[in-house]
Amino acid sequence: MTKTLYNVDICVIGAGSAGLSVASGAAQLGRSVVLFEAEDMGGDCLNTGCVPSKAMIAAGKAAHAQTAGKVFGIKPVKPKVDFEAVKAHVKGVIETIAPVDSQERFEGLGCTVIREYARFKDTKTIESDTTEVIAKRFVIATGSRASAPPIPGLSETPYLTNENIFTVDSLPKHLLVIGAGPIGLELGQAFRRLGSDVTIIDVSEPLGRSEPEHAKVLVKALEEEGVTFRAPVTTKAVRKSENGVEIELESGEILSGSHLLVAAGRKPSVSGLNLEAANVQYDKRGIEVDPDLRTSNKRIYAAGDVAKDMGGLTHAAGHHASALIKNFYFMPPALGRLLAKATTDRMPAAIYSEPELGSIGLTEAQARKDHGDVKVVHWAFDENDRAIAERNTQGGLKIVATPKGKILGASCVGEGAGDIIQLISLAMANGIKIRGLTAFISPYPTRSEIVKRAAGSWYTDALFSPKTKKLAGFFAKFH
Numbered sequence: 001m002t003k004t005l006y007n008v009d010i011c012v013i014g015a016g017s018a019g020l021s022v023a024s025g026a027a028q029l030g031r032s033v034v035l036f037e038a039e040d041m042g043g044d045c046l047n048t049g050c051v052p053s054k055a056m057i058a059a060g061k062a063a064h065a066q067t068a069g070k071v072f073g074i075k076p077v078k079p080k081v082d083f084e085a086v087k088a089h090v091k092g093v094i095e096t097i098a099p100v101d102s103q104e105r106f107e108g109l110g111c112t113v114i115r116e117y118a119r120f121k122d123t124k125t126i127e128s129d130t131t132e133v134i135a136k137r138f139v140i141a142t143g144s145r146a147s148a149p150p151i152p153g154l155s156e157t158p159y160l161t162n163e164n165i166f167t168v169d170s171l172p173k174h175l176l177v178i179g180a181g182p183i184g185l186e187l188g189q190a191f192r193r194l195g196s197d198v199t200i201i202d203v204s205e206p207l208g209r210s211e212p213e214h215a216k217v218l219v220k221a222l223e224e225e226g227v228t229f230r231a232p233v234t235t236k237a238v239r240k241s242e243n244g245v246e247i248e249l250e251s252g253e254i255l256s257g258s259h260l261l262v263a264a265g266r267k268p269s270v271s272g273l274n275l276e277a278a279n280v281q282y283d284k285r286g287i288e289v290d291p292d293l294r295t296s297n298k299r300i301y302a303a304g305d306v307a308k309d310m311g312g313l314t315h316a317a318g319h320h321a322s323a324l325i326k327n328f329y330f331m332p333p334a335l336g337r338l339l340a341k342a343t344t345d346r347m348p349a350a351i352y353s354e355p356e357l358g359s360i361g362l363t364e365a366q367a368r369k370d371h372g373d374v375k376v377v378h379w380a381f382d383e384n385d386r387a388i389a390e391r392n393t394q395g396g397l398k399i400v401a402t403p404k405g406k407i408l409g410a411s412c413v414g415e416g417a418g419d420i421i422q423l424i425s426l427a428m429a430n431g432i433k434i435r436g437l438t439a440f441i442s443p444y445p446t447r448s449e450i451v452k453r454a455a456g457s458w459y460t461d462a463l464f465s466p467k468t469k470k471l472a473g474f475f476a477k478f479h
Contacts, residue, residue, distance in 0.1 A: 003132045006112065008032040010328070011126055011135035013118045013273070016043020017314045018304030019141030020101055021321030027109040029329050034133045035111045036118035036126070042101035043143050044162075044305075045314045046094060052166040053186055055093040057352055059086045060193035064225070064354070071391045081194050083171040090166050120278035123297055137299060137328065140273065140280075140287060141317070144305035147267040149178065153238040157245055159260040162187075172196045172259035176247055178238075179263035180206035180231045182351045185222065187261065189353050192227050199255055201247060202231035202264075207351070211363050214413040217395045218357050230255065268306045285309060292327065293320055293342045303342075316347055346428040350418030355394045358421030361409030361428060367400045374408065376400050377434075379454035381414045386445035390415070397450045399424065405433035405458070416447050423451045434458045 010026045012019045015037035023035045040047045063079040070076050099105060103113045116128035126133045146161035148154055160168060162183060175191050177184045180202035192198040200206070200222075206229060207215035219229060234250035244258040268286035275281075281288040281296040286308035293301045293310070301324060302308075304317035311317060323342040348360040367374045380396035381387040395414030401407045410424040427437055437455035442448055 001130070003127065003130055006032075006034050006131065006133045006135075008034050008112075008133065008135050010034075010137045010139065011133045012036065012139045012141060013126065014043065014141035014143060014269075014304075014306075015041045015101065015106075015113075016141060016143045016304060016317065017045050018143075018311075018317035018321050019043070019139065020106070021318050022139050022141065022303065022324055023106060023111050024109060025321065025325035026328070027106070027111050029325070030110075031329070033111045034131075034135070035106060035113050036128060037103075037113065037115060038117040041103055041106075042098060044145075046097060046101055048163045048166065050314050051094055051097055052090045053162070053183070053190075054352060055090040056086070056166060056190045057186060059089055060190035061354060063195075064193040079195075081171065083194065086194065087167065117272060119272055119274040120280070121274075123278050124299060135299075137301065138278075139324065140295075140300065140302045140306055141304050141321075142269040142273065142306045143317075144266040144268050144286075144311070146262065147265045148262050149235075149264045151178070151235050151238050154262070157238045157240050157260065159238075159245070159262050161262055165261055168259065172257070174199070174244070174257040175259050175261055176201065176245060176255055176257035177261045177263055178202070178235070178247075179261075179265070180204070180229065181263065181265070182207070182349075184261070184263040185218065185353050186351060187263065188227055189222050189225065192222070192225055197228075197257075198226070199228040199230060199257065201229075201233060201235060201249075201255065203234060204232050206231050207357070209363075210351075210357060210359060211398060211411040214357055214359075214395065214398070214411050217413045218351070218353060218355060221355055221394060222353070266305065266312070268308070268311075270306065282308070286311070291341065291343045293324060310343070313347065313349060319344065319347070346425060348421050348425045350421065352418065355392075355414045356417035357411070357413045358417040358419075359409070359411045360421055360425050361407070362400060363409060363411070364398070364400050367408045371402060371408065373403055374400055375403055375458070377454050377457045379450050379457060381447070381450065383453070384445075384447060384450050386447050386449070387415070389445065397454045399434070399437075399454055401434050401458075405435055407432075407434060412450075414447070420448050420451060423448060 009031040011034045012023045013036045023033050027033045066079040067076045106113050114131050118126050118128045121127040174197040177188050177200045180200050184200055188198045188200050206219050236250045237248045239246050245260040247255040270282050279297050286306050287302040289302050289307045293303055303320035305311035320342050351357040377399050382393040387393045392415050397412045399410045407428050412420050434455050442452050
């Protein structure tokens with residue numbers, strides 16, 4: 001069969017967060033674009049990741065609210081959960097957002113969308129079953145998929161991942177979760193609130209990359225809601241049982257459940273791309289890229305989760321796409337350097353459990369290792385009037401900075417932490433030091449006041465020192 005041949009400015013493999021953003025930007029700038037996607041438009045984030053998980057979390061939050069009104073004088077009631085309606089809600093949210101990522105929209109922008117698997121034919125050509133594409137630039141944006149740890153028996157045992165848990169036939173009676181990271185905790189809490197018993201198992205401490213004291217606040221909150229943790233433990237084996245699944249721990253303890261969710265990390269989607277033919281280097285962690293996202297083939301770039309050690313977050317994929325478009329089409333070649341950087345040490349992240357946990361930059365331990373002398377300030381929500389009024393004072397904010405006030409990182413745990421951490425992100429992105437965080441005016445009462453109060457505490461000792469008091473007394477004589 002003769003294949004259709006295209007010769008275009010840019011060819012993108014993968015219609016997820018990074019790929020769609022690159023294709024959209026290039027097309028709207030008048031560039032010719034071919035976009036390959038064999039599975040669902042919108043990728044993991046829309047169909048099996050960020051969007052459905054947040055919809056499920058919202059359903060769990062609504063159910064939990066019916067049990068948590070006693071402190072306000074409202075009689076708690078046990079929620080009646082219609083799980084089929086919950087799944088319909090999740091599906092409806094996906095369908096509402098889907099048109100933005102649809103084939104029709106991107107064809108309307110001028111992209112040629114080919115719904116087939118693509119692979120490299122050689123260093124400058126991509127092919128699918130019906131098509132061949134030669135392009136000035138290629139962007140690989142195939143994302144990642146759930147990975148399974150090498151636990152004996154797991155491959156022979158039916159289990160769920162984020163790719164199918166939102167369409168599971170019935171509400172799990174007892175959900176066993178392998179993985180105490182963000183996905184495991186978010187979905188574990190959501191299913192617990194919807195009525196499942198939940199046990200979370202991990203070989204490491206929960207949320208091991210977060211500030212330890214903030215991770216403990218979140219874990220304690222889930223435990224108080226009835227989530228059971230077995231972490232850190234070593235899993236000896238997994239097997240199918242008469243009533244579902246069993247996990248045998250090294251200690252000899254047997255955990256029994258109706259369903260098993262594996263949320264123990266992700267692996268880049270590189271299978272079938274024939275990267276060897278394109279002279280593109282990669283390993284199990286993804287495609288090797290330089291700080292510009294360029295691969296070992298100068299014509300080919302990788303963005304999002306598939307780029308080695310560069311992805312993992314939807315907004316990181318969007319950041320990559322933005323940098324690529326700026327550098328492809330707004331950089332005069334004579335400059336010889338990037339206008340926009342694809343790498344950043346200021347990438348914020350949030351865990352959308354309740355309480356939320358938002359973070360950015362370095363933890364205190366990382367900052368001390370990398371910078372030696374650092375200063376840390378805290379402010380707790382039990383000193384925040386809005387949190388007190390809402391009877392929700394869990395957690396607080398922690399900011400890590402150099403002695404001169406350059407912000408190195410921050411962590412916030414509590415209601416709205418994902419939104420609050422954006423103030424720190426804004427400061428870090430614009431080189432604003434601790435002092436700048438004391439200068440904005442925050443409406444009262446808001447939770448975001450915690451940022452200003454934490455920053456202000458940086459100066460408490462100096463502002464109210466004996467020397468300062470003496471100086472204030474001197475100036476008072478002239479008023």
